[in-house]
Amino acid sequence: MTEFLPNHPAGQKVILLNGGYDATDIFTPIHPKGTIEKYLPAEKHLGHLDGEAPIRPKKVDPFEDERLDNLDHLPPLSAIQNIHDFEYLAKNILPIGAWSYYSCGADDEISMRENHYAYQRIFFRPRVCVDVSEVDPSTELLGSKTSVPFYVTATAMAKLGNPGGECSIARGAGKEGVIQMISTLSSNSLEEIAAARIPGATQWFQLYVNEDREMTHELIQKAEELGMKAIFITVDAPTLGNREKDRRSKFSDDPNLDLGKDAQRGSGASRALSSFIDCHLNWDDIIEIKGMTKLPVLIKGIQRVEDIFKAAEIGCSGVVLSNHGGRQLDTSPPPVEVLAEAVPLLQKMDKLKPGFEIFIDGGVRRGTDILKAVALGDNKVKVGVGLGRPFLYSNSAYGEEGVRKAIQLLKDEVELDMRLLGVRNLNELNRNFVDTRRLWSGKEAEDYLYHRNYEPIETVQFRRDE
Ligand SMILES: Cc1cc2nc3c(=O)[nH]c(=O)nc-3n(C[C@H](O)[C@H](O)[C@H](O)COP(=O)(O)O)c2cc1C
Numbered sequence: 001m002t003e004f005l006p007n008h009p010a011g012q013k014v015i016l017l018n019g020g021y022d023a024t025d026i027f028t029p030i031h032p033k034g035t036i037e038k039y040l041p042a043e044k045h046l047g048h049l050d051g052e053a054p055i056r057p058k059k060v061d062p063f064e065d066e067r068l069d070n071l072d073h074l075p076p077l078s079a080i081q082n083i084h085d086f087e088y089l090a091k092n093i094l095p096i097g098a099w100s101y102y103s104c105g106a107d108d109e110i111s112m113r114e115n116h117y118a119y120q121r122i123f124f125r126p127r128v129c130v131d132v133s134e135v136d137p138s139t140e141l142l143g144s145k146t147s148v149p150f151y152v153t154a155t156a157m158a159k160l161g162n163p164g165g166e167c168s169i170a171r172g173a174g175k176e177g178v179i180q181m182i183s184t185l186s187s188n189s190l191e192e193i194a195a196a197r198i199p200g201a202t203q204w205f206q207l208y209v210n211e212d213r214e215m216t217h218e219l220i221q222k223a224e225e226l227g228m229k230a231i232f233i234t235v236d237a238p239t240l241g242n243r244e245k246d247r248r249s250k251f252s253d254d255p256n257l258d259l260g261k262d263a264q265r266g267s268g269a270s271r272a273l274s275s276f277i278d279c280h281l282n283w284d285d286i287i288e289i290k291g292m293t294k295l296p297v298l299i300k301g302i303q304r305v306e307d308i309f310k311a312a313e314i315g316c317s318g319v320v321l322s323n324h325g326g327r328q329l330d331t332s333p334p335p336v337e338v339l340a341e342a343v344p345l346l347q348k349m350d351k352l353k354p355g356f357e358i359f360i361d362g363g364v365r366r367g368t369d370i371l372k373a374v375a376l377g378d379n380k381v382k383v384g385v386g387l388g389r390p391f392l393y394s395n396s397a398y399g400e401e402g403v404r405k406a407i408q409l410l411k412d413e414v415e416l417d418m419r420l421l422g423v424r425n426l427n428e429l430n431r432n433f434v435d436t437r438r439l440w441s442g443k444e445a446e447d448y449l450y451h452r453n454y455e456p457i458e459t460v461q462f463r464r465d466e
Contacts, residue, residue: 004044022053029159032189067093077398077405082413083365083390084449086406090161090393091453098160100249102392103455105326106241111334112326113454115363118334120444122372123435127422135418136425137411138177141384142230142296142317142357144202147177148411149374149426152403153320153361153386154206154232154300156185161396167196169395172403174198176411181232181386184208184219194226204230206300208237209289211278220293231293232320233286236301238279241328245457287314298359303332305342308358309351318357325362325388335360336369339376339383340436347380361386365450367413371421371429378431 005012018026061067070092080086091099105112139149152173159165165188166180173180174197181204182193190205197203205223210216220231278285290297296317302308303323311319321335321342339360346352358381360373370385377383387410394402423429438444 004040018056020053021056023056025055029163029165029187030157032187033192034189061096063096067095074397077401080405080409082409082449083387083394083406084453086390086393086397086402087453089397091455094161094396096249098396099455100246101157101160102155102389102396104243104245105330106243106328107330109245109326109457110331111323111329112363114334115323115326115336116365116450117363117444117447118336118439119363119366119369119372120447121438121442122336122340123438124368124372124421125433125435126420127433130422130424132419132422132424134424135415137414137418139382139426141179141359141382142204142298144179144229145177146179146202148370148407148414149383150364150370150385150387150410150414151179151181151204151359152391153322153388154181154183154234155388155392156183157187158392158395159187161392162399164395164399166193168400169391169403170196170201170203171198172395172400173391173407174201175400176404176407177201178407179204181206182228184234190219190222190226194228197227202229204228204232206232206234207289208234208276209278209281209285210276211280212276213288216289217292220289220295224293224295228295230296230298230317231289232298232300233289234300234324235281235286236303236322236324236328237277238281239277241324241330243327245455248458283310283314286311286316290315298357300359301328303329303335303338305338305345308342308346309349312352312356317355318359320359320361320386322359322361322386335362336373336376337439339373340439343376343378343381343431347378352381357382357384359384359386361388365390367410367415367417370410370414371417372434374426375429375431375433376436379427379429 005015008015014026074089074093090102094102137148139146141149141151152169158169162168166182166186167188170180170193179202182190183206185208186193194203205228207216207219210219223231286299298318298320299311299316300320301322301324302311302319303321308319321338323329323332323335339358342358358377360383364370364373364385364387373385374383390406391403394406398405418424421433423433
């Protein structure tokens with residue numbers, strides 16, 4: 001390992017700690033099949049182990065028995081009432097490393113929470129006495145039919161929560177007629193996830209641009225060949241956000257271990273994944289990458305109106321208003337605020353080509369949130385709504401069936417809310433149905449379910465002898 005050690009994207013700590021041990025259980029959930037063959041030259045393969053290697057003894061986790069017991073006593077899916085229930089279960093059944101990677105945000109996690117709370121500062125203006133015996137929440141996103149205006153957005157490492165990984169998300173989403181965006185950092189290979197696609201289902205590919213453009217080119221070609229229908233380039237992660245909750249959980253794996261001054265920044269599942277991302281990426285690169293494919297190219301991670309204009313100007317097919325679920329720059333604005341600000345300006349300036357679509361993700365947990373975002377498109381811009389963590393959590397607890405249930409719950413909520421709002425299809429929904437006056441200045445009501453699941457950030461712990 002000596003030469004490779006400094007280049008390991010996850011840092012040196014994990015390798016040094018596990019030297020001499022069988023690290024299969026640590027390696028497999030993070031690295032898709034074929035990683036070693038692809039990245040490690042054959043001459044580095046010194047041979048097979050003769051016999052079994054020991055597994056590194058873990059610190060005894062006082063909650064492990066309780067966690068395993070919870071896993072054995074999961075409630076039936078019929079008991080799940082809403083998306084928050086999945087999060088509550090995930091928090092109580094996931095190993096600490098997986099839970100902290102999934103649930104963490106950046107710094108003080110203000111953006112992460114505001115993403116959600118901002119929706120609660122928007123109120124509806126329902127229309128009554130409309131015949132709502134039939135309502136239809138289906139629509140088209142980037143030309144693909146979908147049963148609902150929301151989609152599963154790209155999240156890395158689904159296998160940390162469930163061995164079915166992104167493949168079981170693909171099956172669950174596909175069976176419910178919902179689009180799946182696949183992360184560059186998926187724990188299943190792109191080939192596996194494409195093979196798990198239900199016939200007729202749509203998958204999009206999320207691209208992290210590699211410093212090595214040839215690799216990026218190959219990845220795009222592979223995505224095309226495997227039938228992905230659009231490329232979303234993530235631009236909000238030129239470097240990884242400061243995810244303290246995640247880092248602290250990994251460090252607490254062995255709190256007495258002092259790896260010196262560089263160690264802290266290098267630990268945590270988050271950092272493990274990201275070091276190849278090109279921090280030089282600029283708009284000219286986006287134009288170059290657009291030239292590599294015939295697929296629609298969209299930018300994921302737009303956080304200000306000016307950048308929507310810019311993306312439209314260079315011919316992108318749309319943008320995702322997103323702050324990465326609050327995992328990158330803390331106190332970046334909640335995407336729904338950016339949307340509410342952007343659409344009137346876009347209309348006034350008349351800059352968007354027909355067909356330019358706006359997507360939004362972050363903090364969406366209810367059918368009402370989804371309808372608010374679609375309404376803010378004001379019938380001038382098609383809005384698609386992404387959810388990330390909810391599908392990681394439902395997949396972690398119940399695999400494919402959990403993902404289906406999460407979609408069904410959201411779909412039921414959307415249909416019910418459409419009836420109560422007095423709209424029969426999404427074309428009827430416009431800005432007139434929402435009141436945004438409190439969005440920038442008001443105070444939201446406390447969302448008890450959301451708040452109860454929120455895991456406060458820990459402070460530093462004293463060293464204690466084992
Ligand atoms: C565990 C986790 C992993 C993520 N991985 C990626 C990724 O690989 N690529 C990406 O563009 N966004 C990634 N995101 C951001 C999501 O695409 C999305 O912006 C965010 O989850 C939306 O917020 P929500 O989780 O509140 O729905 C990730 C988010 C989480 C929670």
